[in-house]
Amino acid sequence: GAVVSQHPSRVICKSGTSVKIECRSLDFQATTMFWYRQFPKQSLMLMATSNEGSKATYEQGVEKDKFLINHASLTLSTLTVTSAHPEDSSFYICSADGTSLAKNIQYFGAGTRLSVL
Amino acid sequence: AQKVTQAQTEISVVEKEDVTLDCVYETRDTTYYLFWYKQPPSGELVFLIRRNSFDEQNEISGRYSWNFQKSTSSFNFTITASQVVDSAVYFCALSEAYTGNQFYFGTGTSLTVIP
Numbered sequence: 001g002a003v004v005s006q007h008p009s010r011v012i013c014k015s016g017t018s019v020k021i022e023c024r025s026l027d028f029q030a031t032t033m034f035w036y037r038q039f040p041k042q043s044l045m046l047m048a049t050s051n052e053g054s055k056a057t058y059e060q061g062v063e064k065d066k067f068l069i070n071h072a073s074l075t076l077s078t079l080t081v082t083s084a085h086p087e088d089s090s091f092y093i094c095s096a097d098g099t100s101l102a103k104n105i106q107y108f109g110a111g112t113r114l115s116v117l
Numbered sequence: 118a119q120k121v122t123q124a125q126t127e128i129s130v131v132e133k134e135d136v137t138l139d140c141v142y143e144t145r146d147t148t149y150y151l152f153w154y155k156q157p158p159s160g161e162l163v164f165l166i167r168r169n170s171f172d173e174q175n176e177i178s179g180r181y182s183w184n185f186q187k188s189t190s191s192f193n194f195t196i197t198a199s200q201v202v203d204s205a206v207y208f209c210a211l212s213e214a215y216t217g218n219q220f221y222f223g224t225g226t227s228l229t230v231i232p
Contacts, residue, residue, distance in 0.1 A: 095220075104169075106164075108163075
């Protein structure tokens with residue numbers, strides 16, 4: 001089946017530092033990837049849609065300068081949390097559009113738990 | 118307005134019981150897809166099923182079955198003879214043709230299967 005690798009799975013950092021999270025589709029190409037944020041016991045909140053070779057589309061209320069997204073290839077998208085603060089602590093999940101395999105299915109990474117001290 | 122509603126926040130059942138997770142959706146699009154994902158404690162979302170709006174056939178996969186009814190805009194998920202490994206949060210999601218691949222997730226139902 002389709003595999004999406006997300007790295008790192010967990011990161012602890014000091015306030016003010018930047019953290020990069022990678023999302024890779026291992027066995028298929030994804031022109032579109034998505035970044036979600038999930039607070040404890042809550043649903044997934046779409047942060048942005050990442051399109052290969054173009055600028056990401058951010059959802060309302062998501063700071064694009066805070067959450068930098070780069071989708072440089074058909075298999076890799078990165079999310080950089082710049083100048084992280086404790087309120088950025090959350091579970092971040094990426095997904096890759098699996099249309100190349102089957103229409104409209106998103107395959108998810110295992111998530112990254114970010115803790116900002 | 119919430120496009121996907123999962124009214125059951127938490128459910129507990131005893132092992133071997135059957136359990137149904139409800140999902141009600143809202144859309145004006147005639148072409149759409151419905152999904153169920155499982156999120157175990159490890160956090161990753163596991164794809165379970167996709168249904169398109171033109172296929173109302175119910176589906177069974179092992180102990181899992183899904184009931185899609187357009188008349189009531191529902192896409193319910195039943196686990197038969199539940200097992201402890203079924204304990205997880207289950208999300209229902211909707212994808213509409215006119216919004217491309219954007220997913221709208223419900224708030225999830227946390228299922229606990231008690232041994």
